[in-house]
Amino acid sequence: MSDSPDRVITAERVFDGERFLGARAVVLRGGRIADLAEAPPPGLPLLRLPPGAILAPGFVDLQVNGGGGVLLNDDPSPAAIARIAAAHRSGGTTALLPTLISDHRPVIRAAVAAVAEAIAQGVPGILGIHLEGPFLSPRRPGIHDPARLAVFTEGDVALLTGLGDRGVTLVTLAPEVAPPGTVAALVARGARVSAGHTADDGSAFRAALDEGLSGATHLFNAMSQLTAREEGAVGVALGDPRVFAGIIADGHHVGDTALGIARRLLGPDRLMLVTDAMAPVGDPAGNATFTLFGRAITRRGDRLTGPDGTLAGSALTMAGAVRHMASRGGASLAEALTMAALTPARWLGLDDRIGRIAPGFAADLVMLDRDLGVHGTCVRGDVMMRGG
Known part of the structure; x- marks a missing residue:
């Protein structure tokens, strides 16, 4: 149970996770949603959102490398995880997977332990961990350090799934x-498994789907492409109904035409917005550069690149991804909001507790203004307004 005060939030437009309901009063008790009413009940503190505002399920981000000036790889600690989560909250994210990109096994072990401790401490919004690598193709490393890629060994299944039932492992x-x-062994131990940083022609991807793999990480990026005679990872992800796919809708990683194609083929029920965010998101120091495995990463606007021009994650927020998907990616606002909350919650198997505004669900909400900025x-019932 949450110790947040009970209250009512009213908005002219309430999005329940799948559709707009119009004006509603959302009653929060004990950190959960108690009711959706036509009018606010008496006796509870009332927060009335301004005209035109939208109340929606809080965003669920599956790929968060850093924020607030820190990277999980550099500081795998509960304090760093709390700082990252706090930084992303200003972008509408209320639940996330701290993400460790390819690193040596002792760092993986430390990151898993840090996430477990963060969850035990009740750090808000931490669902588990995303381990992106180090078992990736050296032909498609992206910004990952090739020296930190590894060959799978017998003990790595236990290493990757060390979080156990304390949280979600991706x-x-x-x-x-x-x-x-x-893949079958990882899935048997409770992990969600996703294909990424792959040069596969499609055959290994399909075999992994048969073993229980169900995702594609940052669709189109750092993966083999669909061609006239070879489906590649992109072709499998777009064509196989078993695949959920994350996508970075920032205007840099994926062109708008490709965003629209992915939306049409996967639909909002299988396409998920992610940020792949790095340390600059929410960095109070406003640093324009940071170091990743000894390489200088430079921020120009909202684009992050390494010395050779390789994209190095993003400076994107989930609210920014929603805006881009709805304005440039061919999605309706309802579809974009679904891709940012309910669909990732469903893929993680958490759609019975987050991703909807419905009685019994966690009081994880985002309040958006007319321009889809985060108000x-x-x-879990704890309200934080912009500027305070």
Whole structure:
């Protein structure tokens, strides 16, 4: 139970996770949603959102490398995780997976332990961990350090799933570098498995789907493409109904035409907005550069690149992703909001508790203004408004 005060929030437009309901009064008790009423009940503090505002389920981001000036790889600690989550809350994210990109096994072990401790401490919004690598294709490393890529060994299943039932574990790997049975073993221990940083022609991806892999990490980026005679990872992700796919809608990683194609083929029920965010998001110091494995990463506007021009994650927020998907990616606002909350919650198996505004669900909410800027957030009933 939350110790946040009970209250009522009213808005002219309430999006319940799948559709707009019009004006409603959302009653919060004990950190959960108690009711959706036509009018606010008496006796509870009332927060009335301004005309035109939207109340929606808080955003769920599956790929958050850093924020607030820190990266999980540099500081795998509960304090850093709390700082990252706080930084992303200003962008509407109320639940996330701190993401460790390819690193050595002791760092993986430390990151898993830090996430477990953060969850035990009750750090708001931490669902588990996303381990992106190190079992990736050296032909498609992206910004990952090739020296930190690894060959899968017998003990790595236990290493990657060390969080156990304390939270969700998402593992991104290249299917072609995983020995047969690896995906099945990870899934058997409760992990969600996603294909990413892969040069596969499509055959290993399909074999991994048969073992229980169900995702594609940052669709179109750092993966083999669909061609006239080879489906590649992109073709499998777009064509196989078993695949949920994350996508970075920032105007840099994926062109608007490709965003629209992905939306049409996967639909809002299988396409998920992610940020792949790095340290600059919410950095109070406003640093324009940071270091990733000894390489200088430069921010120009909202674009992050390494010395050779390789994209290095993003400076995107989930609210920014929603705006771009709805204005440039061919999605309706309802579809974009679904891609940012309910769909990732559903893929993680958490759509019975987050991703909707419905009685019994966590009071994780985002309040958006007319321009889809974040007016405020609510995490387990704790309200934080813009500027305070």
